[in-house]
Amino acid sequence: MASVLLPVSLLLAALLLIPELFGDFTAYQIGLYLIYGIAAQGIGFLWGKTGVLPLGQALFFGFAAYVTAITLRAETGLITELALAVAVLVAIAVFACALAALIFRGRNDSGPYFSLITLALVMIAEQIAGTATTLTGGFNGLSGFDSLGKLDPFAGFYYVIVGVTVAVSLLLFVLNRLPVNLIARAVADNEPRLQLLGFPTHIIKGAAFAFSAVIAALAGGLFASHQGIVTPTSMGFGLSAELVILTAVGGRYHVLGPLIGAVLVGWASAELRDSFPYWELLMAVAFILVVLKAPGGIAELLEAGYRRVRATKPGAPSKVIAAPPTKAVDAAGPLRFDDVHLQIGVVRILNGVSFQTPATGIVSIIGPNGAGKTSTLNTITGNLRITGGRITFGRRKIDSRPPYKALHSGIGRKLQVPSVFFSMSVSENLAIAMMANRSRLLDLLRPSTYRWRSRSLSDLLDHPSVPLKEELVEPVDHLPQGHRQFLEYAMTIAAEPQVLLLDEPCAGLSPDETALMTDLVRHYQAETGGLVIVIEHDMSIVEAISDKVLVMHLGQVLAFDTFEQVRRNPEVQAVYAGGTK
Amino acid sequence: MSALLEIDALTGGYRDTNVLFGLSARIDAGSVLGVFGRNGVGKTTLARLVQGSLLAVSGDIRISGHSVAARPAHVRRAMGIGYMPQTSMVFDDLTVRENLNLGTNRDTPERYFERFPRLAERLDQPAGTMSGGERKILAFVRTMIEDTSILVLDEPSEGVQPENIELMADCLEERAAAGAAVLLCEQNLGFLARISTGYLGLDAGKVVLEKPADEVSVAQLRSVLSL
Amino acid sequence: MSSVLFLNLAWQISTLALVALGLAIVFGKLRIMNMAHGEFVMIGAYAPVITSSLGLSGWWQLPVCLLSVGLVAFVLERAIIRHLYGRMFDSLLATWGIAILLRETVELIFGRGYQSVSPPIGGTLRLFGADYPAYRIAVIVGIVLGFAALYWWSTRSRVAVRIKAMVGNPELAEAVGIDTARLSAGAFVFGCCTAGLAGLVLAPTIRIEPMMGLDYLIRSFFALVVGGLGSLEGLGIGAGIIAGTQSVLGAVANQTYGYLAVLTLSILFLWVKPDGIRSSSR
Secondary structure, eight states: OHHHHHHHHHHHHHHHHHHHHHOHHHHHHHHHHHHHHHHHHHHHHIIIIIOOOOSOTHHHHHHHHHHHHHHHHHTOOHHHHHHHHHHHHHHHHHHHHHHHHHHHHSOTTOHHHHHHHHHHHHHHHHHHHHHOHHHHOGGGOEEOOOOGGGOOTTTHHHHHHHHHHHHHHHHHHHHHHSHHHHHHHHHHHOHHHHHHTTOOHHHHHHHHHHHHHHHHHHHHHHHHHHHSEEOGGGGSHHHHHHHHHHHHHHOTTSSSHHHHHHHHHHHHHHHHTTTOTTHHHHHHHHHHHHHHHOTTHHHHHHHHHHHHHSOOOOOOOOOOEEOOOOOOOOOOSOEEEEEEEEEETTEEEEEEEEEEOOSSEEEEEEOSTTSSHHHHHHHHHTSSOOSEEEEEETTEEOTTOOGGGTGGGTEEEEOSSOOOOTTSBHHHHHHHHHHTTTOOGGGGGOGGGGGEEOHHHHHHHHSTTOGGGGGTTSBGGGSOHHHHHHHHHHHHHHTOOSEEEEESTTTTOOHHHHHHHHHHHHHHHHHHOOEEEEEOOBHHHHHHHOSEEEEEETTEEEEEEOHHHHHHOHHHHHHOOOBOO | OOOSEEEEEEEEEETTEEEEEEEEEEEOTTOEEEEEOSTTSSHHHHHHHHHTSSOOSEEEEEETTEEOTTSOHHHHHHTTEEEEOSSSOSOTTSBHHHHHHSSOBSSOTHHHHHHOHHHHHTTTSBGGGSOHHHHHHHHHHHHHHBSOSEEEEESTTTTOOHHHHHHHHHHHHHHHHTTOEEEEEESOHHHHHHHOSEEEEEETTEEEEEEEGGGOOHHHHHHHHOO | OOHHHHHHHHHHHHHHHHHHHHHIIIIIITOOOOTTHHHHHHHHHHHHHHHHHTTOOGGGHHHHHHHHHHHHHHHHHHHTGGGOTTOHHHHHHHHHHHHHHHHHHHHHHHOSSOBOOOOSSOSEEEETTEEEEHHHHHHHHHHHHHHHHHHHHHHHOHHHHHHHHHHHOHHHHHHTTOOHHHHHHHHHHHHHHHHHHHHHHHGGGSOBOGGGHHHHHHHHHHHHHHHOSSOHHHHHHHHHHHHHHHHHHHHHSOHHHHHHHHHHHHHHHHHHOTTOSSOSOO
16 A cells, blocks of 8 residues: 555655645646646546547536536525535536447457547537637626635645545556456557456446546636636636646556646646747647657656665565456256358358257367358357358357447357457456456456466466466566466366357467367366367377267258267268368 | 678677577578577577568678678569568458569469469459458468569468468478578478578577588487477 | 529538548548648638738639648648557647647738638539539539549559558558658648638638638538548548538528537437448458
């Protein structure tokens, strides 16, 4: 906890000293920069972690400022004002979450579209604010009201701003230590992998956006009291653009970065704007440079310098605790394809696939290239929507559902090209995997969740040939391909899915690693009594592990039988002959 | 006589980590150099350094005596180096036909359609809708028909069914016989053993075995691959 | 519908299509989220201002437009854009900075006030029983012909295929011999030049000022969202729907409602039909 309390205390101390050292007027100015900084911190959280870039935060900032101004003009008393504030914040959170979730639901790469939509929204809002004169006072805005609690912006109100700044910063520092932080970063890192681990990423993005919107609204409310006047510029494109620049230049990956950006840029702007006509130009150039050369902004440069002076010691490994059981899934039983068709454009990828696996055991799918093997797995997890037929697991229909629901139906999947969270360490990857299908919302807010370990994962890591235990703190992008395969495998089985889909798990592995992988798979199936479906090319592996073999060809099932029967099948021999590595 | 492809004390890697250290080799016209080693030893790095998508930290690469180490990839292609990468080996949004006709070719693909009929059936299909193995074959045929004298292939057999691997070996043999120099990075020892005229075994970015094919047994090759 | 309304609609749709064309190339093909797109329109619109302040005749407007826009685009591409291919979000950010840069520079040179220029072709033509400005009719015809020519070229040209290849897999494109640096620079400059041309064409009919670009950026973007990123037909359809909706609602209610309708439409499309009406897959 010291690493949270220390910077927050320093921040508090520094902010409290300002009126003492520099006088009330400077404190008033700094107060304004802090207000912008708070709004920017919300952007930093959203953008720095989930990668979603909001270009219209002034929408929430200005809306809250206007509501505050209207309320304060009505002079209804402190209690009513605070109650209304809470109501407005809730309304904003709901709106923002719904908007983002809606836009991100359909596809994973909606990021730039979302940014432009927030931009369009704020432009309309600015236009409305300028023309709805009866409500907003038009271009001249609303003024003539006292600040909240009638505090003087040049004296007492400063401390309200400090209070909010410190509170927001404290909250952000704390969030950084909690599992939600990892999940949010995972969204930006590898969204499809996170979905296959059962997390509804569009809701995560929605929640993060709502959080940033609420923070922007908080700042907007403070703004109204501080400035005593609210005009359409508070709800405008220019302010939104400025906030993003502050966040970028100050540093979007650090809690205090946006505050640094706001205070530095604000102060420099006030000093230089009149004497230096190229000030705006300079800011634009600075922004471009940050984007290209120093994406972490000033805060990151400072931290890099700090690290050079004081090298950080790696923390002591923390004790693992037993993870709670996975959420009950009422599905079990055979996986069944009923005349499944998958057509994309004119291409028939699956052309009437029907089969039923046994309730437990290992089924290998083999077939020539283009047979539809990976596509079959894609339809099971919902990465592709079938165009005909149905897929059931036990009694439950599982086709045509979004991929994040697959794990909850009991289906875990390892992809053909190892897909893990590349910006994180091995242990962070495993921590996320441990939360899959086990954690409730509250668990994401508890640091102890990081230390979850299940029996099966511990056994896997303790296995003498599995290389991951020595590499726990390594960032994943330093691992060779084969180790990433094992990591992804470990992550996939962490949630103990009833059905395990493995797409060429031995691709790129040496002969020794291949033997290890097949051992692990066999062991998993024996331990859990579940169903494993493996796509493989190497016939020696297929022979060694399969209870049944599904042969596919040209989008249809050619044969489905034991390995021996399939090997003797003349149709199979004609179309596909296997060999060993 | 200078070799078609000469690699001279090549050192290179990614960002701040080097993967290859002072590697040298030569491939004459008509020969196939089989480069092998475990995961992570530097096979792909070598392929990319030769082909140009990665620039070397030090050392030289020469085509028929001309140094190309500082040239971008499309210039090296114009000078005769063709490349089949291990991943992302086709243009997903282009049809099979467009994939094959994109560069300058010395050959028409018809010859190869006999061996790989599936490709001919899919001429107007976007390459991205084909399976992994089919894409490999498309990339392989493209590499065969380009007007190149040096072929660099990175694990072409991975994910390809065994009978097609045999056909690939035939094609490479023919190309080499017609005068090409082939740099073949592979984990599949059977495939390597079938066509290599020489071997380069790598471990931790350095050469641990360098011999002509007739002086090496498969068992020796295997020993380099395991721990 | 009265002839004037019909001709107005034709004007709005065709000019939006021309404005959005540049973004369709730069964003649709090169995957650069060019937030400065509107600023290239703006620079093109200033070309007549430049020529008249230099005392040059009207014939110089087109060369000045293409030269200024082309030069700016080329310099920016070499200095900044070329580092951003494949990094869509970074391109959004960097081009946004560039947009601010361009706006501020233009403001420093020309000031913040509105400028206006007169159309090179005066008078009206009688069409469908209505008198309509000859200039606008000439522009509409020119745009339609231009698009037809562009469409014809794109089906025959190898350049279009090479651009597609380069965008999808730049490393492999180099490996098969495509000079990606030159190709992408060319495509980017071409896209920005069409935006500048749109600005030039629109200049006699709008108020020219440094902040004018944002509106064109947003509407171009929405036209692409609705119509789909990959094709000229998509661009036409998208421009038709967006310009059409905005015109109709703008005439019936007011501008703000027009804008709101267009925004709602785009959000709906992103939710229900994320690839637009005509996406690029065959």
